[in-house]
Amino acid sequence: MPCRFGHQRGRARWASGLLAALLACSTGHAEQADELQRWIEKNAAPLRSIAATDEDFRDLEPLLTAIGPAEVVQLGEPGHGAGNSFAAKVRLIKFLHQRMGFDVLVWESGMHGMRLADAAMRGESDAVSAAQRGIFTIWSNAEEVRPLLEYVKSTQATSRPLQMAGFDLQFTARNALDAFSEDLRAFVSAIHEPTIRSQLQADVDRALATYHRLCCELREARRQHREHLVRLGTSEQVLAERLTAWDKREALALRPTQQDLDAFSSSSDAVLNAIQAHRALFEQAHGAKGTSFMEQALINLRVDAQGKLDIDHGVRGETSARFRNAVAYFNRRDERNAHNLRWLIEQGYPGRKLIVWAHNVHVTRAHFAPGFAAVHVHPRAGDMKPTGAYLSDWFGPKIYTIALTTYRGKDRWVTGDRVIEIPPSEAGSLEARLHALGKPYWFLDLRAAAIGSSHVAGQPLKMRMMTPVPGSNTAAPPHGSYLVEDIRRAFDGVFFIDETTPATPIRAQ
Template sequence: MQAYRNLPELIAQSSEHFANIDDVNLDDLMERIGDSRVVLLGEASHGTAEFYEMRARITKELIEKKGFTIIAAEADWPDAAHIHHYIHGREQDALLQNAPFSRFPTWMWANQSMLEFTYWLRAYNAKIDNAKAESSQQKIGFYGLDLYSLYSSIEAVLDYLQQVDPKAAEVARDRYGCLMPWADDPVLYGRAVAAQQHNSCETEVLKNLQDLLKKRLEYSVANEEQFFDAKQNAKLIVNAERYYRTLYYTEGSSAEYNSWNQRDQHMFAALQAVLEFRGSESKAVVWAHNSHIGDARATQMSKRGELNIGQLARQEYGDKAYNIGFGTDHGTVAAASEWGGPMEIKPVQPSHVDSYERIFHEVATDNFLLPLRYPLHEDIRKELLPERLERAIGVIYRPETELQSHYFYASLPAQFDEYIWFDKTRAVAALPKQRRDKTFDTFPFGL
């Protein structure tokens, strides 16, 4: 390989260039992924079309060429269940003009790029049905990993128990009633408990989960998938109740009581539960923000005692986990200016001069895949290893305070196994949705 004069030129020599998403050849990427059981696909914002479309393209290849059957997303479990039902032919409304995906930020999953991908997933599963496959395990499942659906999960558990055990539903309804005064805003529940204005509901929600698990054999014999769904919702309620109390712990609390850790540990446990449910041969694709899927140990998060799904996946699966990050320099993004605010199409500022993004912007090509675990040039990891700024745009984007609000320090080659770059990107096209009045959640920068 020829000598390079500077880092952008080295990146150009060390990357696989492509003109557009539809035509990119992913054969070498599939070879690098190898026999990984978990592939984590990131995004540098929650509102960029290219990130969704490239993740969909990679996921299709993982399904068709590698036998992946699970898509696990940074989405609420009950909402994701509607996509799961749709792609299995049990739901007729694809991205759902009714309740699912109606809480802020609606555009994160209710967008045109996601809609087109769900059409493909439904058609793929239909082909398996038409082929009369021996096992439904070959069909693709779509699952939510997040824990913000406290009250819709309560509804789901109660609906399930009402079908299988009305007496148990009555008991569970009474226990969950402990949380109902804060149905419009569970953050206020955490505040009330922290201020000792109300006893915690921890015991009540744990009892409901324990009672459900005690009747596992009785309930699951009729429909194992429905029981699994109810069990995951019940676990989510337990973890969400704890999460909202954790929000009000003091800053000096240990990492165990860090609300970010509570959330990512829940998401990783949900991923493991799905893998176990789908069988020992199952393989999963994870769709989440870079801040969740890049190894936290390679970022300043670790200095705050924070972990994430990417770190936990590497610790659990080793080389069988493959982490892929995404980035962009400029363009447009769908985001809000404040929590619960309307979606806006905002211009993305050109990247900071001291950032990884600025280096990638100076590469003499617009789009590329940069292998980092298996580099095409032996010097690339060493040259990129020193910490630099990296940008993260969540559902909130504030360009006026971008350096303080949206940049953090990281070591890219330690954070990701691969990095995918789009120099200029466009905002996702949001689908029209009916918004609920309730906004149940809050988290830094909406990541």
């Protein structure tokens, strides 16, 4: 409740009253802060280890009660280069698999490519090579993730294998588009009715050709031109000048246009409409689940193609700096990814328990102002709605979402050498409060706040929500803290690592 100062007669009495009121306000705020800190001290569970190879899970047992009957556990991360957060997630996944029966690991990686990666885990490929058929390189080439990949591989011959899937609409691995193109052509070629098959093959060829125009022609031409200049022995300074000149002279004709998107949409819609009209023929050839999976993959391709026009290919630098409409791009991707996850939960693996690996900003229930400038648990017009908010709408308490966060440290994507400093979190933030407890790792069940003090249950808190792209110039400071009106409405639990270490690239064998 706000403090009010009554009118006092006389300067001395006024000064005395003012001092008393200020002390009362200060004491009231201190008591509120102390109440919150006392609740955190009472409810935060210290964790012994975040080592990926540590399978003594006794310190993780508080998660048994916190997660309870939830059927999907989402594991966020503070940054895509937070190496020891990756290691902590590996240990958590082993715990969830061995102690709680979660047996499907769903990555923020390509839906189609991850099906290939999962199949490769059951073949002769080594664990890392199998994973790199689908998983984003930021994870599949990280030493901190390698123990998980090897663990997944080791479970395949057991009675309780850990399967893998993906929920991202994008192609997220090398040669993923080529593999999808081959599978799509085989999908329609299996139809026995020759007239329908012939028309479908023509539509598929047009769809793939126009998608390639949208996604790849400019990038491949620029790469080939650069390689040609390098072979000629061009110096770095001259190379940059000639590439800039090439962009101004040649690239314009190769940039995707609305006409390209319209041509792709027409041909891809023809394939989708044929699946709907002749579903019995497709299910005869591929089964109901196989037909539905390819349908989802085609819808992903269609939505992804729309996103290609949001990227200005004439601008270099961080990918997020090139978005013409970053809000539309984020919303389109996260809405489609949510539908992919829903399909995996309801049709891909019905009755199974799933673990989701992604970034905090995708799994949270909170919404974001444009450019990640603020976090809103009560959505506002123009906000960005993440995948986790859709899942919360559809599945409610069946989803348990854990944010991984940090007080300070370093972040580095394994795809580059750039190390990002993470400064200490600001005073009064959730991270600063957990840091004050004096141990390196904590788990805090935020659902438990609902049965605590009414003040704690609705306590506004600042919390780190790093943006996915380090140093993006279209986002708020990537390691800043955001005020969240009610932290329980953003996440169900918090896994705290006091100091983050940067991810380490896998060394060549």
